[in-house]
Amino acid sequence: MKSHKQNQEMLIEQNLVENYNRYYRLAYHYVKNESDAMDIVQEAAYKAILKSDTLKNPEYIGTWICRIVMNEAYNLLRKNQKEQNRSETDKAEASCEDHYEDLDLQQAMQKLREEEQTIIYLRYYEDRQLDEIAEIMQVNLSTIKSRLYRAMHKLKIALAE
């Protein structure tokens, strides 16, 4: 009884609800604070539903949403960066709230380029396959491979110091 478009919208909604934790963590990984991470996922979900008709292949719902979450995270980071430039003082407290993570590794990660950080995250924190990562980041597999290699290389050196 449902049309194709309605059905697709329903699938997207389902995916969002079922994978909330995953998307929240992804957002949190970028912004490192609860309230921004919640905002990102909320905004991403809103856009995903609003634009549900533009998803071409329902098989890629997961990677498609992941990409939207990442874009929202980038947007927020850029916005925050602009504001931080204006008020340097807030910087220190904004960067880390609670953390059980290895600080050295975290710092080394933050020195990587954005797309390198993302690849490491998707590969090692979300356990994604390289072809999935390529689909999420919309670049070809060999580019992903070489970026991952480069990112790992940078981390090895940074952590040895």
Add this chain to the structure above:
Amino acid sequence: MREKQIGLSEEQLEQKLKKNREAFMETKIPEEGLQRMKDAIARAKKEKRYKMRRLYRKMGLTGMAASLVLLFLIPNCSRTFAQILIELPVVGRLFEVITVRDYQFDDGHSEANVKIPKVSNGNQDDSVDSEKNAVAHINKSVEEYTDQILERFHENQKILQDQGHQSLDISYEILTNTKNWFTLALTVTEVQGSGYEYRQYYHIDKSTGEIATLKDLFQTDCNYLQILSDYIREEMEQYNKNNPDGDVFWIGETEFTTGFMGIKEEQNFYFNADGALVIVFDEYEVAPGYMGMPEFIIPDELIKEIRAF
């Protein structure tokens, strides 16, 4: 290809990353996050539906009217409601409608744009009592109805304060105002994340001076409900069949909802500019919200034997 070892080994780094992942997975996830996302989803869904309707309206159409007008051009028959309602020279007085309350409100979060109409039959001495009553009755129902909506708006406003948005729009339109007939339509659009639109029609048959409902258009003891329902059901089926995206109209009991079960005695209707009878359904009554308020134009051929006039 082996390279000279600089920095950590692959295994050491992967170990570190794995450990970090475990720590990261401990990140606690705020409980309200999921609910906030669900709210955002609901907002998007309703906004999408609202936009769709706005688009129809921009095109000068309300929901279904778009395609249906083209599908069911009325044959040029001998006697129609049109002749009775429209073509008679207007010799009598027309009702007047004035805006009694033009209410604008905007606090940055709640926005209202309300125009409340009041009907007047010109206070002519020769007007029959029943007509005065009918006019008074309509004015009273309009007032009660809009008061109720405004009250809800202000309750919401207090709750929303600096979070969320709502808007309310009430407008009216005189659809028919001839010697014989008067129809006022009151349209309410409430947007609160989602948009809901509903319309109320008020009719006065000036030849009797009475408030008119659907049954007054037809001869007593005729099966007009059956005839109209059968026709509309067929049109819905036809539309569903021709629609590449699958079924749009809900007919009978469906998997998700109770759809069209036949028209009701109090079904909304009006006469369009051609004098044809138009049957109107509420939003979500027989189709998903993005269809707006579906309308069906009834060909006069179908009902000319059973019309009351």
